[in-house]
Amino acid sequence: MAEIEGGGGGKQKTGKVRSKKVSTKVDMTPMVDLAFLLITFFMLTTTLSKPQVMKITMPYKDKDKKNQDMQDLKASRVLNLILGEEDEIYYYHGLDQPQMEVTDYSADGIRKIFNEKKKTVDTVVVIIKAMDKSKFKNIVDILDEVHITNIRTYSIVDITPEDLALVAKEKEVSSASTEK
Template sequence: MAEVEVKDSGKGGKKGQQKKMKIHVDFTPMVDMNMLLITFFMFCTTLSKPQTMEISMPTNDKVTEEEQNKVKESEAITILLGDHDRVFYYLGQPKYEDYTSLVESSYGADGLRALLLERNKTVVNKVKDLKERKKRKEIDEVVFDSLVTEAKKTKGSPVVMIKAKLADENGQNGASYRNLIDALDEMIICDIGRYAIVDITEGDLFLMENYEKKGALSDQIDTSLKKN
């Protein structure tokens, strides 16, 4: 509360002289009110949930290229991250003798995203429907998350393997960390439920090199590559 103290100049003061006033404002109620408001907002405000990205890292066990290619061919998509921000992909098992089986693409809506959305359209439509139901408050957050997880396991949904070309001894001519993050972003955007980061193989490097040379290396394919 505000208090006003009037200070009289005494009897000896001149006629018409203004009286001095000393104003004191008590801010204690204001502090109490601020604390109540802070407490109110702390209990009533919904805190934002941390955004996390699930990453499946390569296993420590030695896995041969033949074992990696046992994924059902109709569902498998292999993405190769090359140098200079280039990205390639092939469907099913690699065809080393046909360099055109490797397709150069790009990051974003006109590249990998268009491919993944088309191959995963069943899951994408299911997740879209679940989001609409959640928006209409037909399902809560917990049920929504569990249903999305189940939707991503739909039979026939793609299995994506991401392989990055490593840099040379000078730290050049390889995929960057940003390329890997861009590829993982596409997995989240396209609702890909099954994907993993896998070590790149000699066969994958051969595919990219043969692609650059327009199939000039096809006649030099090792018999071990043909078996894979």
């Protein structure tokens, strides 16, 4: 394509006309440079990786019905989580007389607790309550852990004043123990 021979000028037997030997080859290098520059540009501006989505289903906002559901739950199956303000998780088992404990989002933290809970009861019900100043990523992380451990039943509910009081108490206890 680019090498257009000048009418076979280079192969004349007589060799009188020397200047005709100059080939008409076009130097493609700058063109290739340009082409690859543009390719790079378009590759970088193209959004190749589309973001993912996580499906989430919220319970119906019907207060009477919700209380009914809660009463139907067997207390032993319930695991309550309270997402704290500084990437910590407070959790307790059952519905009343809670024994509050603290953990975090690492694989040794909440995932272990989920797995242990799964061994003791058939269907774990995780109730997630987030404090107002906890982060959005905390919610996504905890839903992720729920999905990783294959827990089918979970719900995100509003935090109650009792839970807030429990968290405040727990914080007091832990700060007192660090002072000692």
